[in-house]
Amino acid sequence: MTKPVVRQELGRDPDVTLEELARAAGVVRRTLFGHFPGRQALLGALADEAAESLGAALESGAWPEESAERAALARIVFAFWPVGDRCRLLPAPARRDLGVERVSEIPAPARAAATAIPERGRRDGVFHTRLPPAVLSAGLEAMTLALLEEVNSAALKDDGADTTSRT
Known part of the structure; x- marks a missing residue:
């Protein structure tokens, strides 16, 4: 999960979900939740x-x-x-x-x-x-x-x- 992708997606939509962030970063949801519980x-x-x-x-x-x-x-x-x-x-x-x-x-x-x-x-x-x-x-x-x-x-x-x- 790259931080620039996260920052870009937060800029696009401050209410973006972790699921949407994982999709934007091209990783499975489990990968993101493994690093960040919420x-x-x-x-x-x-x-x-x-x-x-x-x-x-x-x-x-x-x-x-x-x-x-x-x-x-x-x-x-x-x-x-x-x-x-x-x-x-x-x-x-x-x-x-x-x-x-x-x-x-x-x-x-x-x-x-x-x-x-x-x-x-x-x-x-x-x-x-x-x-x-x-x-x-x-x-x-x-x-x-x-x-x-x-x-x-x-x-x-x-x-x-x-x-x-x-x-």
């Missing part, structure tokens, strides 16, 4: 993979403390975009089957990193102090998710470069 377990595995991917993207970025905060913020969005793009069809069915709280835990490492950048920027006088860093981070997260939803609807075609850079 839909919640399958979505949980996809959520875990998304969380691991975000963590890996965060680690690979290795943004140095002295880097320019604006560039660091753009780099973090650019680093997370491929993970978000790969998992962009997951949030809607995951919220329903795993719960909002579980889905909210997935980007926690990214949220912490994205909050640290405005904290440094405020301290260094680069970012405005009117909004708390956690609010700025939440806005960035919401904007990224909204942009990914636009990719889902085909209103936006973007590999992240246009989203994260100024031209």
Whole structure:
């Protein structure tokens, strides 16, 4: 069972059944049920993979403390975009089957990193102090998710470069 097939089918129909997923993947139902006893377990595995991917993207970025905060913020969005793009069809069915709280835990490492950048920027006088860093981070997260939803609807075609850079 390939995860891209599962993500594609969830994007096509968030209510897709495990039987339909097995058929789309070209495997017998028993194969899928052998790995995932139910839909919640399958979505949980996809959520875990998304969380691991975000963590890996965060680690690979290795943004140095002295880097320019604006560039660091753009780099973090650019680093997370491929993970978000790969998992962009997951949030809607995951919220329903795993719960909002579980889905909210997935980007926690990214949220912490994205909050640290405005904290440094405020301290260094680069970012405005009117909004708390956690609010700025939440806005960035919401904007990224909204942009990914636009990719889902085909209103936006973007590999992240246009989203994260100024031209």
